[in-house]
Amino acid sequence: MDGIIANFRLHTVERYNLAYGTKFPTDNIEGTLSGDHFFTDKMPYKTHLDPLWKAPGFFLYLPVIKDSQQSIRNLSEVFDIVVVTAPYENSVTGDSDKRAWLNLHFPFLTKRIFTSHKYYIDGDIIVDDRVELAETWKKRHPDGKAASIKYPWTTKETFDIIGDDWVDLERQLIKLA
Numbered sequence: 001m002d003g004i005i006a007n008f009r010l011h012t013v014e015r016y017n018l019a020y021g022t023k024f025p026t027d028n029i030e031g032t033l034s035g036d037h038f039f040t041d042k043m044p045y046k047t048h049l050d051p052l053w054k055a056p057g058f059f060l061y062l063p064v065i066k067d068s069q070q071s072i073r074n075l076s077e078v079f080d081i082v083v084v085t086a087p088y089e090n091s092v093t094g095d096s097d098k099r100a101w102l103n104l105h106f107p108f109l110t111k112r113i114f115t116s117h118k119y120y121i122d123g124d125i126i127v128d129d130r131v132e133l134a135e136t137w138k139k140r141h142p143d144g145k146a147a148s149i150k151y152p153w154t155t156k157e158t159f160d161i162i163g164d165d166w167v168d169l170e171r172q173l174i175k176l177a
């Protein structure tokens, strides 16, 4: 979900600034806080991030990534799409918040798997911005393709398909149907 349909990064920084009085920039967030583990060196996990992430409702208010709803709706007419998302284990309400979020923004995506071990999930294409996951998944699925939206860390060394945005990603993915 994060980086693909939900802007977990933006929501984290906005909530972080609000809670702790910091001024981390919220524009060009991918450029200024780059890397797919952006938070670890800038924001203390145990005292600051964990309390935010495990707060009831955190995952209910994630912003939707631009154009993802319409593009995925279009793609769902030709692909069998499964949402695979890693639970935040410390959150009691995280999974139900995510289900409610999906019901609100992606009601047509009814196949959902909650697991931290996404590389076990079979399929022809994985859409995820996490480099480590794309690599481990492709090891288990050598004929599969990894796709992502363009971020500073989603390079052609790892990803077979990179869309400038969802409209571009949709255009590239539809060719594989």
Ligand SMILES: [Mg+2]
Binding pocket: 001, 002, 003, 004, 128, 129, 130
């Ligand atoms: Mg992600």
